[in-house]
Amino acid sequence: MILMKDIIREGHPTLRQKAQELQIPLSADDRKLGEELLQYVKNSQDDELMEKYDLRPGVGIAAPQINVSKRIFALHFDEQSGENLSLVAVNPKIVSHSVEKAYLSSGEGCLSVDRSVPGYVPRYARITVKGFDLDGKEFKMRLKGLPAIAFQHELDHLNGIMFYDHINPKDPFHEVENAVAID
Numbered sequence: 001m002i003l004m005k006d007i008i009r010e011g012h013p014t015l016r017q018k019a020q021e022l023q024i025p026l027s028a029d030d031r032k033l034g035e036e037l038l039q040y041v042k043n044s045q046d047d048e049l050m051e052k053y054d055l056r057p058g059v060g061i062a063a064p065q066i067n068v069s070k071r072i073f074a075l076h077f078d079e080q081s082g083e084n085l086s087l088v089a090v091n092p093k094i095v096s097h098s099v100e101k102a103y104l105s106s107g108e109g110c111l112s113v114d115r116s117v118p119g120y121v122p123r124y125a126r127i128t129v130k131g132f133d134l135d136g137k138e139f140k141m142r143l144k145g146l147p148a149i150a151f152q153h154e155l156d157h158l159n160g161i162m163f164y165d166h167i168n169p170k171d172p173f174h175e176v177e178n179a180v181a182i183d
């Protein structure tokens with residue numbers, strides 16, 4: 001199982017690399033990788049397991065964060081979060097997006113960043129995305145709200161982008177033009 005010791009931290013070059021596409025259908029190893037990523041996210045949201053294994057909770061994790069430079073990440077929102085999304089995205093792409101932006105009023109964090117970096121992270125409010133699931137089946141879906149934010153955060157990891165790259169250095173809490181705040 002993936003533990004915090006397996007997660008690389010800012011400064012590690014892999015976090016700044018553009019990750020490689022995976023072959024479809026997935027090899028057994030790539031399929032296992034996807035399952036492990038999703039399991040980490042689920043474990044990190046389980047009170048007992050996060051306590052037992054000292055896991056930092058997250059709604060997603062991308063392969064580059066465990067030093068595997070491949071275009072695959074997992075997202076999981078448990079039922080009580082009110083969001084209904086649990087997926088492993090392979091070779092994901094944003095195919096279209098709203099003009100309107102959105103940002104989390106609490107800012108963002110990252111499992112690979114052991115410090116708090118305050119500021120609004122402007123992202124697209126609504127996105128249409130596509131990719132492949134673990135069975136190699138293509139998916140296409142529209143996302144908004146926290147799932148849309150999370151998808152963009154994870155996709156950034158596949159392109160070597162960290163959430164704080166988007167924060168306005170001169171005024172981190174500058175109100176974002178044409179944007180909605182998500183609480």
Ligand SMILES: OCN(O)CCCc1ccccc1
Nearest residue numbers: 058060061108109110111150
């Ligand atoms: O890349 C995964 N990550 O580091 C953990 C969760 C990241 C995150 C996702 C959505 C909103 C804020 C922060």
Ligand code: NI
Nearest residue numbers: 109110111112
């Ligand atoms: Ni992250």
